[in-house]
Amino acid sequence: MLNALSRAQFHASEWLSSPGSSPINATVSEQQLRRAFDCRLPDTGAPADEVIDFIANNARDGLLGSSSGGFFAWVIGGILPSALAADWLVSAWDQNAALYTCSPASAIIEEVAGEWLKQLFDLPREASFAFTTGCQMAHMTALAAARHALLDAKGWNVEEDGLFGAPPIAIFTTDHHHGSVERALRYLGFGRKSIISIETDVSGGMDPAALTRALQAHPGPAIVVLNAADLNAGIFDDFNSLIPIAKSFGAWTHIDGAFGLFARASKSRMHLVDGIDQADSWVTDGHKWLNAPFDCGICFVRNSKAHRAAMTLEASYVTQNQSARDQINWNPEWSRRARGIPVYAALKELGREGVADLVDRCCEYCHAMVIGIGGLPGAEMIVEPGLNQGLVRFVRKGASDADNDVFTDHVIEAINATGKVFFSGTTWRGKTAMRISVVNWQTSDKDVKTAIQTVADILAGMRELSQCR
Ligand SMILES: Cc1ncc(COP(=O)(O)O)c(C=O)c1O
Structure with missing residues (x-):
């Protein structure tokens, strides 16, 4: 039992310390994941620690860095240290x-x-x-x-x-x-x-x-x-x-x-x-x-x-x-x-002031990102956030709305492929847009700067490409 737990702790620590050093996007294909996991139901078992190593090693590249500060897709929060650790206890106590x-x-x-x-x-x-x-x-x-x-x-x-x-x-x-x-x-x-x-x-x-x-x-x-x-x-x-x-x-x-x-x-x-x-x-x-x-x-x-x-x-x-x-x-x-125990832990770790600070920080970061990205050449702000959600869209001069819908999806895909930040798309009032959602306690000034710079680089690269054609 303890061997399996210490292997899980090892893999978890490695995972949690990886933001910034490993890509936020998944880098393996569906086929590769299937090849790794979809083997015959074993007739005989295996030692628990080996099972954990197998799962962790094969899953890693198929995971999204959704708990890292550079993840702005959907509304998916990070995980506070006390809440995660309390959740482990909840599982161990069973x-x-x-x-x-x-x-x-x-x-x-x-x-x-x-x-x-x-x-x-x-x-x-x-x-x-x-x-x-x-x-x-x-x-x-x-x-x-x-x-x-x-x-x-x-x-x-x-x-x-x-x-x-x-x-x-x-x-x-x-x-x-x-x-x-x-x-x-x-x-x-x-x-x-x-x-x-x-x-x-x-x-x-x-x-x-x-x-x-x-x-x-x-x-x-x-x-x-x-x-x-x-x-x-x-x-x-x-x-x-x-x-x-x-x-x-x-x-x-x-x-x-x-x-x-x-x-x-x-x-x-x-x-x-x-x-x-x-x-x-x-x-x-x-x-x-x-x-x-x-x-x-x-x-x-x-x-x-x-x-x-x-x-x-x-x-x-x-x-x-x-x-x-x-x-x-x-x-x-x-x-x-x-599942209320990790909630108890999170509230005790943050306190009223910590929750308020988390909310304010996320809202400010979201605003800075929507203004920063929305102001780039080739981008426009669609919704200025009053809270922690905003929308931008990517546009090319003279292009139709339908072309800009396709272009926006294309830019989101290119941004996510960098592995530095991650966003998701949506349709807002009939037009495709990129959502900017900030709910993570780890998001920092650095993540916001990286996000704006990454989008700027992608748009500049696309402009260059279209000029070469
Ligand atoms: C406004 C709103 N309501 C409800 C839900 C559903 O929440 P859950 O996925 O926890 O069931 C979401 C999830 O994104 C949401 O954004």
């Missing part, structure tokens, strides 16, 4: 964090981590919470609570009677909602047709007048899903206008704060999430801006009775605790790892 009786320490640490998060985000202290596998399952958990509460108010017990024949629930959101909301709704028995798209206003957020009209047109149980913030441009809905409207129609307001809820922790960004505490449920990720390891989402539900009713489970062999928090009452899974 606790089933479903019940207090199964793992008293896990139950208490997760209970405290949930309370700390409510304080950090200044959410209602009476709210219940759950540590889920990610934001999508946090959506599912919170929306199951919404489904319970809204149908219960209509005299319908969804846990007993299911959804067949139940009063329909309409879901209102903008086109900027994340795909995980739709999947969570699907798991809960709501088809895509239950989702009604509300127009946006000039800010890009949900138009309050359009929401009022939609709620008037659809009397009956309703859920309003708002963004804090959207994944492309970091757009926040106007909570102070929209939540009171939803409330006046008896609708449940649910907030997708996968990363944007962290604006609550920073004095300089707090205004973006003003009024968010009036909602009924909120979700965020631990594995994004908190830089906890995958997998870790979190949901908070104001109506804890509805949350518990939607998730709880009784079985003859399950001993529920009367005073401590049994996770099984709040989570969708039965057996589960204590």
Whole structure:
């Protein structure tokens, strides 16, 4: 056992000390990876340390440096030292964090981590919470609570009677909602047709007048899903206008704060999430801006009775605790790892001030990069970040929009192939763009300079090439 662990520690240390010295992109092909791993199921086993060496040596070049400071694709955070080390302990302890009786320490640490998060985000202290596998399952958990509460108010017990024949629930959101909301709704028995798209206003957020009209047109149980913030441009809905409207129609307001809820922790960004505490449920990720390891989402539900009713489970062999928090009452899974422990570690390592500083730093770096890259010849800024997400696009004089779409993809590919930095693309208002997303505690001035210089070099090289033709 110990040999395997020390080999894992060796490979992990090597991996973690590699940023800057090894490429951020994967350098092996799908075929090479398959050749390395897809061998016949062995008839006989092998020593554990050799298995670890085999996996580490063959996987290495097929890994992305997503935990390094030069990685700006999607919204993928890094990993804080204490959170990573705590995660190792979680695996070594191998606790089933479903019940207090199964793992008293896990139950208490997760209970405290949930309370700390409510304080950090200044959410209602009476709210219940759950540590889920990610934001999508946090959506599912919170929306199951919404489904319970809204149908219960209509005299319908969804846990007993299911959804067949139940009063329909309409879901209102903008086109900027994340795909995980739709999947969570699907798991809960709501088809895509239950989702009604509300127009946006000039800010890009949900138009309050359009929401009022939609709620008037659809009397009956309703859920309003708002963004804090959207994944492309970091757009926040106007909570102070929209939540009171939803409330006046008896609708449940649910907030997708996968990363944007962290604006609550920073004095300089707090205004973006003003009024968010009036909602009924909120979700965020631990594995994004908190830089906890995958997998870790979190949901908070104001109506804890509805949350518990939607998730709880009784079985003859399950001993529920009367005073401590049994996770099984709040989570969708039965057996589960204590993913709240790395969250506890991250919050203890950073403290309130450390989280605020992390948020501010990422926002400033994102801004500097969007301005720096957007100002290069051959580039333009599409969205100036108000938080930690911005968009740029690459353009050639006289080229059509369609040609510039192809060119933008081409530039992103060339940037990533350098192995120095890594970005991802998206489509924004019908045009291809490069996302600049900063959520990593390790991102530094040097990473930002490298990113701008790398893009400048790629664009200059492409200009030279087109002049030679
Ligand atoms: C705004 C938003 N919501 C939800 C999600 C889904 O989160 P997860 O991948 O943790 O399920 C993401 C992930 O990128 C996101 O950016």
